[in-house]
Amino acid sequence: MRREYKIIDEAGLHARPASLLVQAATKFPNNIYIEYKDKKLTLKSIMAVMSLGVPQNSTIAIEVEGDNAKEVLQSLENILEDHRLV
């Protein structure tokens, strides 16, 4: 399952929420990916997420494989919304 998000935060996808996102993703057994431009990396690595350097007004996608993909995706989406990133 895959959904796209537009990052509206001035600082882009910055470290505090990025680290929460990674923390949350790590808790699920699913394979979870983040896509930006033509790169697709694991969302379970803070280094991977930070290395993308996602700026404001860019579109990213999160892709969840496996069971309960919808719920997993929703909980990640909540983090993005709680921090007003999207």
Add this chain to the structure above:
Amino acid sequence: MRVKGIAASNGIAISKVFRLETVVLDVTDAKIENVDEELVKLSAAIKKSCAELQIIREKTALKLDEEHAMIFDAHIQIAEDPEIARQVEDMVKSSKVNSAYAFKTVSEMFAQMFEGMDNEYMKERAADVRDVARRIISHLLGVTLSDPTMINEEVIVVADDLTPSDTAQLDREFVKGFITNIGGRTSHSAIMARSLEIPAIVGTKNILEVVKNGDIVILDGLDGEVVINPTKEEITFYEQKNAELLERIAIWSKFVDKDSVTLDGKHVELAANIGSPDDVESVLKNGGEGVGLYRTEFLYMNNDDFPTEDEQYVAYKMVLESLKNKRVVIRTLDIGGDKHLDYLPMDEELNPFLGHRALRLCLDRIDLFKTQLRALLRASVYGDLHIMFPMVATLNEVRKAKAVLNECKVELAKENIKYNDDVKVGIMVEIPAVAILADQFAKEVDFFSIGTNDLIQYSFAADRMNSKVAYLYQPYNPSLLRLIKMVIDASHKEGIWTGMCGEMAGDQIAAPILLGLGLDEFSMSATSILQTRYSFSKLSYKEMKVMAEKCLTFGTHEEVKAFVENKIKGEK
């Protein structure tokens, strides 16, 4: 084995050595044979690092706050990062290099990637990555990093030198003393030890070469001697010496509520030097009659940005209120020289001690100066505030500074904010030009305070950070004593007082001379007050006056020292 150094803070400690140093990690690209074994090593090193970071995290939460602790959550996340681990494993498998080398290569690639981003925040994360990598690599190499946050038993910290940020990290509960390679009685580590009331020896030159972690050492802060791995007899001897010291301290402590008077009834004021409102407790505990020097720069140094007027006001008010109408001399910002602020860029100077510092800088940055003066004036209604300007060289500087102070008064009056219009204004006498012209300065200020560390440094043209010229730190040299006498005499002629806020005021040989020269106020480490009050109670002012006159006629530092030592021994 014994090592000599400079006794920097009184007391005796016997404890284990903790070496605080920058460990060099020697990573080579050596090949390995057994990949599986190397990967086991890698995961163990990561696990161990995470466990350590977790401990540091908990400690930080306990000692500081949750916000600082979260920095280490981020570090743990980096240490556990699956992407780094995967790339390191790939590299070990494909190139058969050792894991330390692979880890260094991969982490450095990420660090450089972050550094190259056009984003301040990400640039700082590069430092986090390197910091975590250092910890993991040290475990891979089997090297122990020197990490003061991991101290969890009583130790004596041994270091080349201790910077303010080093000492801030040390756990006061466990650190029983300092021994350093470099420094003198006035270096940061020495001042810090005295304010923590723990013994210290500085300037040993080679202590790091001769002790290992875990060695037992005796630190004799009275005589400046370190005994490494002592015998039973030596331990007994020093335990006895310590007991005698504690006995003397018990006698001194009886003087806590007494006035500072000589045998023949001459009263002087014994005040304390402080760096923050936290130090006030020790001033009161040690019977200080006031604060002779409040170094406000620590308010600036322990901060990410300039402290606001309100932040400063709160700190000054707290000190004034705690001292309950005793005199409090607050020195305006004395930055530059060896003290820098991360958030205030300064030009690289060839001779920073002779450069753009203290009042010179404040007169150039009137905005900063005004913020501090307004905070001081607002606090002035809560006690007996004396404002003091540091590093004055000319009378025009004093006039300019006073003009700015007056502007602040006018502003506050307009804003209907209360202040004490009669607040006293004085200057530090630490540049020979001022000492020589003291009669003129005395007409325009309310008091003098002699800063001996700088006055000696400038009089003898000897950088006090350079241990090769440390022999020129000569507080008893007659030329210095004559300068001091000029200042004291000039102030008394104009009916104002002279104090001293340098190390010399608490020196057991210098203080009797200064007493004889007529010094009015002695400001020192709080822990030296009672001892000085006790020794003054055994001295006659009249005799000290004669002694001081005699000292002025000698030719060398050594002659004065020998003469006074002999004389005072006779008195006791």
